[in-house]
Amino acid sequence: MSPSVEILQGTLDLLILKTLALEPMHGWGIAQRIQQVSREVLQIQQGSLYPALYRLERKKWIHAEWGASENNRRAKFYTLTKTGRQQLEKELADWEQMSTAVALILQRV
Amino acid sequence: MMNWRRWFSRNKKWEQDMQDELRFHLERQISANISAGLAPEEARRQAVLQLGAIEGVKEDCREQRSGFWLESLYADVRYALRILRKAPGFTTIAILTLALGIGANTAIFSVVQGVLLAPLPYNEPERLVLVWQYNLMLKHPISVSYPDFLDWQRDARSFQQMAAYDSQDRNLTAPGTPERISGEEISSGFLNMLGIKPILGSEFSPDEDKQAGAPVVLISNRLWRNRFAGSSDALGKPITLDGVEYTIAGVLPTNFRLLGDDADVYTPIGQGDPLIYGDRTIHPVLCIARLKPGVSVAQSDAEMSAIQARLVELYPSVDRGLDANVRPLKHEFVADVSGTLVLLLGAVGIVLLIACANVANLLIARSAARTREFAIRSALGASGARIVRQLVTESVLLSLAGGTLGLALAKWGVRPVLATLPGNLPRGENIGVNLSVLLFALGVSVAVGIVFGLAPALQSSLTDLQASLKAGGRSSTRPHHRAQSSLVIVQVALTLVLLVGAGLLFRTIRRLWEVNPGFDARHLIAFNVGLSPSANKNVASMRAAYQQLIERVRNIAGVTAAELTILFPLSEHQNIGPFWVGSQEPESSAQAPRALFYWTGPDYLRTMEIPLLQGRYFTEADTASSQPVVLIDSALAQAYFPDKDPVGQAMTIPHWGPVRIIGVVGHVRHWGLDERDAYTQNQIYASLNQLTGDWAPIFYRRLTVVVSTPLDAAAVMPAIKAAVYGASGDQTIYGVQVIQRSLAQSLSSQRFPMTLLGVFAGLALLLASIGIYGVISYSVIQRVHEIGIRMALGAETRDVFRMVVGQGLRLALAGVAIGAAIALALARLLSSFSRLLYGVGAADPITFIAVSTVLIGVAILACYVPARRAMTVDPMVALRHE
Numbered sequence: 001m002s003p004s005v006e007i008l009q010g011t012l013d014l015l016i017l018k019t020l021a022l023e024p025m026h027g028w029g030i031a032q033r034i035q036q037v038s039r040e041v042l043q044i045q046q047g048s049l050y051p052a053l054y055r056l057e058r059k060k061w062i063h064a065e066w067g068a069s070e071n072n073r074r075a076k077f078y079t080l081t082k083t084g085r086q087q088l089e090k091e092l093a094d095w096e097q098m099s100t101a102v103a104l105i106l107q108r109v
Numbered sequence: 110m111m112n113w114r115r116w117f118s119r120n121k122k123w124e125q126d127m128q129d130e131l132r133f134h135l136e137r138q139i140s141a142n143i144s145a146g147l148a149p150e151e152a153r154r155q156a157v158l159q160l161g162a163i164e165g166v167k168e169d170c171r172e173q174r175s176g177f178w179l180e181s182l183y184a185d186v187r188y189a190l191r192i193l194r195k196a197p198g199f200t201t202i203a204i205l206t207l208a209l210g211i212g213a214n215t216a217i218f219s220v221v222q223g224v225l226l227a228p229l230p231y232n233e234p235e236r237l238v239l240v241w242q243y244n245l246m247l248k249h250p251i252s253v254s255y256p257d258f259l260d261w262q263r264d265a266r267s268f269q270q271m272a273a274y275d276s277q278d279r280n281l282t283a284p285g286t287p288e289r290i291s292g293e294e295i296s297s298g299f300l301n302m303l304g305i306k307p308i309l310g311s312e313f314s315p316d317e318d319k320q321a322g323a324p325v326v327l328i329s330n331r332l333w334r335n336r337f338a339g340s341s342d343a344l345g346k347p348i349t350l351d352g353v354e355y356t357i358a359g360v361l362p363t364n365f366r367l368l369g370d371d372a373d374v375y376t377p378i379g380q381g382d383p384l385i386y387g388d389r390t391i392h393p394v395l396c397i398a399r400l401k402p403g404v405s406v407a408q409s410d411a412e413m414s415a416i417q418a419r420l421v422e423l424y425p426s427v428d429r430g431l432d433a434n435v436r437p438l439k440h441e442f443v444a445d446v447s448g449t450l451v452l453l454l455g456a457v458g459i460v461l462l463i464a465c466a467n468v469a470n471l472l473i474a475r476s477a478a479r480t481r482e483f484a485i486r487s488a489l490g491a492s493g494a495r496i497v498r499q500l501v502t503e504s505v506l507l508s509l510a511g512g513t514l515g516l517a518l519a520k521w522g523v524r525p526v527l528a529t530l531p532g533n534l535p536r537g538e539n540i541g542v543n544l545s546v547l548l549f550a551l552g553v554s555v556a557v558g559i560v561f562g563l564a565p566a567l568q569s570s571l572t573d574l575q576a577s578l579k580a581g582g583r584s585s586t587r588p589h590h591r592a593q594s595s596l597v598i599v600q601v602a603l604t605l606v607l608l609v610g611a612g613l614l615f616r617t618i619r620r621l622w623e624v625n626p627g628f629d630a631r632h633l634i635a636f637n638v639g640l641s642p643s644a645n646k647n648v649a650s651m652r653a654a655y656q657q658l659i660e661r662v663r664n665i666a667g668v669t670a671a672e673l674t675i676l677f678p679l680s681e682h683q684n685i686g687p688f689w690v691g692s693q694e695p696e697s698s699a700q701a702p703r704a705l706f707y708w709t710g711p712d713y714l715r716t717m718e719i720p721l722l723q724g725r726y727f728t729e730a731d732t733a734s735s736q737p738v739v740l741i742d743s744a745l746a747q748a749y750f751p752d753k754d755p756v757g758q759a760m761t762i763p764h765w766g767p768v769r770i771i772g773v774v775g776h777v778r779h780w781g782l783d784e785r786d787a788y789t790q791n792q793i794y795a796s797l798n799q800l801t802g803d804w805a806p807i808f809y810r811r812l813t814v815v816v817s818t819p820l821d822a823a824a825v826m827p828a829i830k831a832a833v834y835g836a837s838g839d840q841t842i843y844g845v846q847v848i849q850r851s852l853a854q855s856l857s858s859q860r861f862p863m864t865l866l867g868v869f870a871g872l873a874l875l876l877a878s879i880g881i882y883g884v885i886s887y888s889v890i891q892r893v894h895e896i897g898i899r900m901a902l903g904a905e906t907r908d909v910f911r912m913v914v915g916q917g918l919r920l921a922l923a924g925v926a927i928g929a930a931i932a933l934a935l936a937r938l939l940s941s942f943s944r945l946l947y948g949v950g951a952a953d954p955i956t957f958i959a960v961s962t963v964l965i966g967v968a969i970l971a972c973y974v975p976a977r978r979a980m981t982v983d984p985m986v987a988l989r990h991e
Contacts, residue, residue: 006404010892011117026130026133027130027133027134028133028138029139032141033812045161046134046138046159046160046161046162047162047165047166047169048169050130050131050134050166050169051166051169051172051173054170054173055173058174059174069133069137073136074129074133075130075133076126076129076133093371
């Protein structure tokens with residue numbers, strides 16, 4: 001197993017939004033996707049994934065619907081809403097700005 | 110608005126969805142783990158571990174819902190109700206304890222609210238003030254002379270309106286049977302200033318409020334109903350007061366009271382006797398005013414001082430030595446009792462603290478027993494905060510139940526509390542359970558529930574999970590025990606404080622009972638007479654009627670003596686006037702010394718058994734044509750004749766002239782046994798037989814008969830009534846006072862707080878002993894194993910007994926020591942701010958020793974039962990049990 005990194009809550013929101021920007025997905029799928037794409041570096045605390053999903057749903061950034069999963073079971077699928085897409089863009093911009101700033105400092109020192 | 114049923118069914122669906130989603134996640138994870146090569150069992154274990162504590166995850170999800178707090182509150186309440194129902198004994202005791210504490214607090218608060226907090230029942234009462242004259246020599250506010258008042262009224266700019274009033278008893282002779290009733294003389298516009306409208310007619314016009322104005326009167330609702338059957342025809346009808354016919358101009362509302370005085374007739378003060386209201390040296394009236402909007406009390410006070418200073422310049426021989434003061438009306442009204450009420454509120458608050466400590470103790474004991482439950486819940490993912498919230502929900506539920514019951518107690522309890530109130534408690538009629546009282550009870554209940562629930566809850570959330578699970582809930586009791594012991598020490602300390610307070614007041618009352626009132630109070634009855642209309646014409650006819658009446662009363666079997674007087678001790682009336690000794694005439698009459706003047710029949714001093722110290726009593730030989738003479742009391746003699754014999758000396762009494770002192774009598778406690786309201790100790794007696802001129806009719810209208818009899822009042826009153834009725838059959842008796850009872854009544858300002866403090870202290874003692882009993886019993890149960898070992902090693906049952914009682918005793922002693930220190934500080938405060946203590950020091954050793962002994966005795970008793978139980982421990986059983 002490669003070394004894993006804990007994810008901060010705000011970052012988890014961003015990752016979920018970004019992941020859902022591709023296609024609607026269920027909770028387990030989101031966790032898997034984040035892990036795979038980050039090459040197993042980012043280990044999602046599965047226990048904190050669902051509260052985060054409910055939180056985003058309450059903010060109306062994502063929308064949930066029951067549907068059939070890839071193995072034909074009843075699963076809850078999440079879709080990015082219009083406001084969710086706007087939020088994602090805003091958070092991405094924030095992230096860019098932040099990481100550039102941090103990178104600048106790290107290079108200088 | 111969604112209805113509850115739909116809300117709950119939606120809630121159920123949400124819960125189901127969430128569970129389904131998590132189950133789906135687990136299944137996917139398990140199959141993923143199996144695909145990765147794990148055995149099915151191991152795959153499931155890993156999946157569950159990866160997800161984390163499932164109940165915690167669920168709870169975290171629920172917390173994200175918008176209606177979550179309401180929903181979890183509902184769940185908490187339901188769970189709490191279930192838990193409480195499962196422990197009915199605990200629940201009952203906790204609720205009853207809290208009901209007592211909250212009920213007592215609510216009852217006292219309703220008194221404080223009605224008397225101190227509620228606004229006066231007038232329009233914009235915060236702008237109403239009392240304006241006093243202030244005698245700089247006596248250092249005492251005094252009532253106002255009417256001419257000064259008129260000058261104030263003309264000059265003052267701070268007030269929208271100023272009005273004067275004075276209480277005068279009146280003899281009502283028609284219509285109906287004669288009766289002496291209480292009356293007020295008031296300025297025109299007074300009612301308007303208070304915002305009161307007569308229910309019939311209208312108040313006086315300024316034209317009626319002057320000499321030679323039409324004689325008009327406003328009557329109380331009660332008089333209207335009693336004498337005019339509540340008919341609107343009463344307007345314009347005549348009633349006869351002191352022989353003068355008045356026309357009824359208006360009827361007042363049912364509950365109208367002029368600042369606590371409950372008068373039946375109100376007449377224009379401008380028509381009052383010019384002898385009283387035309388003389389700048391006489392100070393009969395109280396002045397009430399309404400501040401203009403935006404003017405402060407301090408501003409008006411400064412203006413009034415300036416106006417009074419101008420009057421001093423204008424009338425130096427009268428007003429020099431006088432200032433003027435403005436005070437908020439409500440403050441003047443309730444200042445006397447506010448200290449006592451605040452004291453009682455503090456005391457009853459202490460009772461509540463003790464009750465809370467008891468319930469907290471019970472909760473701690475229970476939470477120790479429930480450690481395993483908490484451990485399981487947190488193992489399932491409940492956070493510490495979650496468990497604390499659950500426990501606080503339980504305790505708030507308990508306290509709300511206690512509060513509801515307490516409110517009922519208070520509603521019923523306020524009446525007996527009122528019955529013990531001093532008769533002169535201002536605004537007593539205002540007390541009841543109203544919205545603010547309800548809010549108070551609710552607020553106190555919730556606060557109390559949170560406070561006593563939080564402490565044990567925090568403690569149990571801190572206990573070590575692993576250890577509790579392993580020990581099956583029996584270990585980790587050490588911190589519990591320490592907390593319980595501290596609570597018991599606090600209880601004992603607070604109980605001691607209350608006991609000391611009650612004890613000091615009890616000793617005060619004992620001391621006051623030992624005070625010699627200066628006269629023989631045991632055998633005296635006083636009453637007023639409604640003279641027959643035929644006798645009520647002039648001084649000569651009144652004097653003759655009274656003379657015959659007194660003779661008839663003296664002839665009744667069992668009556669030792671009877672006499673007339675305008676004033677007698679403990680009557681709450683006063684007749685204060687200036688005097689000076691020898692040729693030392695003061696610069697102004699305001700600067701003259703003051704004395705209580707008793708105008709009496711010649712036999713009064715003997716009737717009252719006031720002892721003659723020097724000289725002689727009055728005799729029938731002291732008449733209008735002989736030299737004017739007075740007797741003085743020992744206080745005046747000591748103050749003004751410290752080194753010579755007062756008998757034979759001259760003194761001057763304004764409005765009368767030079768008089769000679771013929772004797773010195775003992776000082777009388779006129780103002781009550783503690784003389785707390787006295788502003789002069791000097792007393793002067795003069796004979797009615799020497800009273801002539803303009804003042805005679807005024808004094809004759811105020812006469813009271815005092816009768817000395819060894820018989821019971823009830824036994825002798827019928828004969829007295831018959832004798833008074835006598836001649837024309839239309840004279841009646843009013844206002845009968847048995848002086849012995851007035852004496853007891855005069856102690857009410859101490860007895861009222863003493864009774865209540867006594868009840869509270871008793872309650873506290875009971876609660877504290879239950880607290881001690883609970884803690885010691887619990888500790889005996891916890892220590893059964895230890896006791897078993899001790900006994901197995903050879904300890905006698907006696908040693909075990911001593912050990913258990915010693916444990917309780919140590920707590921009690923610590924509590925007593927802490928409590929004594931607090932009580933000492935509080936008692937000092939009590940004696941400095943409220944004048945409640947009399948003849949007893951704040952640090953009275955007898956009180957402190959007595960109540961400490963009682964408290965320690967009760968503590969030992971409370972330990973007795975658990976100690977006996979400890980003695981019966983069978984070492985074999987105890988050891989095997991572990």
